[in-house]
Amino acid sequence: MSTQQRTGDTIRFSEPPSIVEFGAVGGKKEGQGPLAAQFDLLFEENTFGEETWEKAESRLQRHCLDLTLKKAHCKPEQVNLLLGGDLQNQCTATAYTMRNVDVPFAGLYGACSTMAEAVGLAACFTAGGFADTVAALTSSHFCAAERQFRTPLTYGAKRTPTAQWTATASGCCIVKPQGDGPYVKAVTFGRVRDYEICDINNMGAAMAPAAAETILRYCADTGRTPADFDAVYTGDLGIVGSRLLAELLKKEGVALHNHKDCGLLLYDIDTQEVQAGGSGAGCSASVLAAHVLPMLRRKEHNRVLFLSTGALMSQITFLQGESIPGVAHLLELSSQREG
């Protein structure tokens, strides 16, 4: 195994690991959105047959993990490590999924940035020779998240135009040291940034500075620009955060003409009443697995940057009047191993 290359915050793999399989599962609203046909599995009921929203989210994750392993012709006992997380307090959606999955488990918390974090760590873990097969799994559930971060659904609270809609969705990736791709060429783990946004209903604005920071660092580390890629995906800045990201990059002399946001791809914001767009740890995860990776596999994309963005607040920090720190992790993904 040859030596990895690190420049600044960016790790470039000398032998890029492969995301050999991926799967996406969604709920009712996701099944009414523009990406519906690209999901592996959709449910009409967001209970997924369970009694509570919290258990429903674990069930959703389990469906996603099971079908992705099946697609990969991989048995659970062949998975060396599962890296995953969710938005529930103490990440219980994932912990409760894993008590029925007999696989070593390292829990992550990066809010909505968790999928890029998980795939990035999985890529390092496999490229470093520590595992043959690593699974990355995240989810979010609208009803569990609303109660926890804002108010229970039954209160019927009015949503502001800058609010984002937590996706009821899960995404899973199986990462191996070798394979037919798509390939993880590079990873940039992000730094926490706080622009002193205190509005829990404007998370796009809170996360955009972190996304800008990570993109700028990747560009500085590699000498590349967003124009070198077929697309730059972010998850989940929504309308407000996406505009702010373009402005922040423009100020630094970086044009962003090929930007797509997972929160704006998952829903039709004109008709689906999701306000500024989708969000949640399952949003970028499911868009990655349902839309981005398939385009790379079909060679409709050659290479892309993919960032998951996370707002790192809690209900308590919000009630204490704290601002919202953001973080964004970046993956350079390619349809080809070389070049």
Add this chain to the structure above:
Amino acid sequence: MSTQQRTGDTIRFSEPPSIVEFGAVGGKKEGQGPLAAQFDLLFEENTFGEETWEKAESRLQRHCLDLTLKKAHCKPEQVNLLLGGDLQNQCTATAYTMRNVDVPFAGLYGACSTMAEAVGLAACFTAGGFADTVAALTSSHFCAAERQFRTPLTYGAKRTPTAQWTATASGCCIVKPQGDGPYVKAVTFGRVRDYEICDINNMGAAMAPAAAETILRYCADTGRTPADFDAVYTGDLGIVGSRLLAELLKKEGVALHNHKDCGLLLYDIDTQEVQAGGSGAGCSASVLAAHVLPMLRRKEHNRVLFLSTGALMSQITFLQGESIPGVAHLLELSSQREG
């Protein structure tokens, strides 16, 4: 770089990374306990000069990170990645620490198992050639944890004999690919185990099966037994969980004569009114940094097994009547690089 060895769930490093420096900071009760003299820094007031318990925990972490970096003669800009977490909802203690620390950050959640998870991932990250310097940082705060998981302190709730006392403490380790040790020789990431314990005041019993499982897997993977080590440290099973661990291992034919639990080392349970012992993501972290690693450095220990154990429930899963899943991650630590 030579190839790593994986057998079963256990990764053995061909070139073991080094924990080049470590630091521990504690609060008032920790400063009255048996390990007080071994802490780097102790505070009389658990507010650490802040207005809220949540901010106090971030301040505690910051003290721990700063002093550990200073001991290591390492500037923040030399740290390639910080892996860390805590018990607060959405891991905000760590996230809010990191908004003032300009270092790439990957958030973890493993409840009280987070320190072994963080050091284990840091060891892989450095041994794999992805970083020169990785920091592992975790904490817990009694007052923040009591309000969140049980009741606010001002309610004056009576504690049961099986309850554990969440440590107000933080531990930090700086991991590098080379160094003078102590060395991380092997890592076993644990599987989630649920023995259907539903008592949130008996977490030792909930976590012991996971600890037993991970120890047994490590033994099966390596052909070693606990008797091959100077000590087997667990964090934080307390009295109840420690007894159960010994029983569970005995049933499998494994004797455990050299077991020490971080939750029982940190406090004098006869005089300090901590019920069954200490717990919290800062408990095993601070005992590792204040006590275990210094003993390895002074060659008073030659080699030890160190496990952090986590109870993966939340207040919501508890109120919904769910049982408590546990997980335990294992580190094989040695004073010497070879052998």
